[in-house]
Amino acid sequence: MNSKPLLTVTNLSLADSKRTLFQEINFDVSQGEVLAIMGPSGIGKSMLSKAIAGFLPSDVMVDGSVQLNDSEVGQLPMLQRSQTQRPAVIFQDALKALNPLATVEQQLSLALTVNKTRLNATNRDAVTELLAQLGLAEPDSILALYPSQLSGGQRQRICIAISLLGSANLVIADEPTSALDPITENEILNLFRNSIQQRCIGGILITHDLSAALACDKLLVIADSTMVAYGEPTQAIRQSQHPFCQQLEQLLS
Ligand SMILES: Nc1ncnc2c1ncn2[C@@H]1O[C@H](COP(=O)(O)OP(=O)(O)OP(=O)(O)O)[C@@H](O)[C@H]1O
Known part of the structure; x- marks a missing residue:
């Protein structure tokens, strides 16, 4: 894709009251593109996604630029952001992300219309079609259920549907499949990537799963408080001299 990036992050640094989490992070995401972000646990990948989405803890300071749309x-x-300044976010724990007291229909309706909790005849067809595309059998009956009545994989598919129904043209998924079995994980990651590409929006996937990262368009690796690899995933890993990337390289077949 040669279009102007939806998201451009330039010289981004984050620090809390005690230390710098990371500094000098630079990357972009264009339409139809999914960027994977990898790095050791605790390096600040989730904080980076929170900086982009605008819900950093109050004691974390941002330096640098995040240009979205x-x-x-x-x-x-x-x-304080307008609709076009808000990415959609899919969290690791779908049960916590969904409202336990609202049915699937109510949550999908809110995603579509901001203030309505029932689907009308027109948008019901579009929503059930999306749920079917996301691998949910019998979408009509799923609409009436509460989150606690769904499996983990079904809940995460609903979270993907919510992120796609809103007006956001950037979707950030923070380890969305870490609580799922490997087959469901693979299916959901494929659905995530395909949905981004088909809609020509942008995606960010934070993951510890190398095969998931290799299937993305680009990879950013953060380690030792800065970026140590960026670009086409296999190439970026091979070109980096950092030990974390060298360990990843050993896992490449
Ligand atoms: N509320 C907070 N205020 C200040 N610093 C925090 C807060 N929550 C977490 N941190 C710090 O941010 C660091 C990065 O956490 P983050 O969750 O972004 O890491 P991560 O790379 O996503 O880890 P993992 O791969 O284990 O999910 C943590 O090590 C912690 O020190």
Whole structure:
């Protein structure tokens, strides 16, 4: 894709009151592109996604630029952002992300219309078609269920549907499949990537799974508080001299 990036992150640094989490992070995401982010546990991958989405803890300071849809959002909390300044976020724990007291229909309706909790005849067809595309059998009956009545894989598919129904043109998924079995994990990651590409929006996948990262368009690796690899996944890993990437390289077939 040669279009102007949806998201451009330039010289981004994050620090809390005690230490720098990372510094000098640079990357971009274009339409139809999925960027994977990998790195050792605790390096700040989730904090990076929170910086992009605008819900960093108050004691974490941001330096550098986050340009989303041509506007600077690095210092803007989520609640002060307009619709085009808000990416959709899919979290690791779908049960916590969904409202336990609302049915699937109510949550999907809210994603579509902001203030309605029932689907109308027109959008019901579009929603059930999306649920079917996301691998949910019998989508009509699923609409009436509460999150606790769904399996982990079904809940995460609903979270993907919610992220795709809103107006966001960037979707960030933070380890969305870490609680799922490997077959469901693979299916959901494929659905995530395909949905991004088909809709020509942008995606970020934070993952510890090398095969999931290799299937993305680009890979950013953060280690030792900075970026140590960036680019086409296999090439980026092979070109990096950092020990974390050298360990990843040993896992490449
Ligand atoms: N509320 C907070 N305020 C300040 N610093 C925090 C807060 N929560 C986490 N941190 C710090 O941010 C660091 C990065 O955490 P983060 O969850 O972003 O790492 P991660 O790379 O996503 O880890 P993992 O791969 O294990 O999910 C943590 O080591 C912690 O020190």
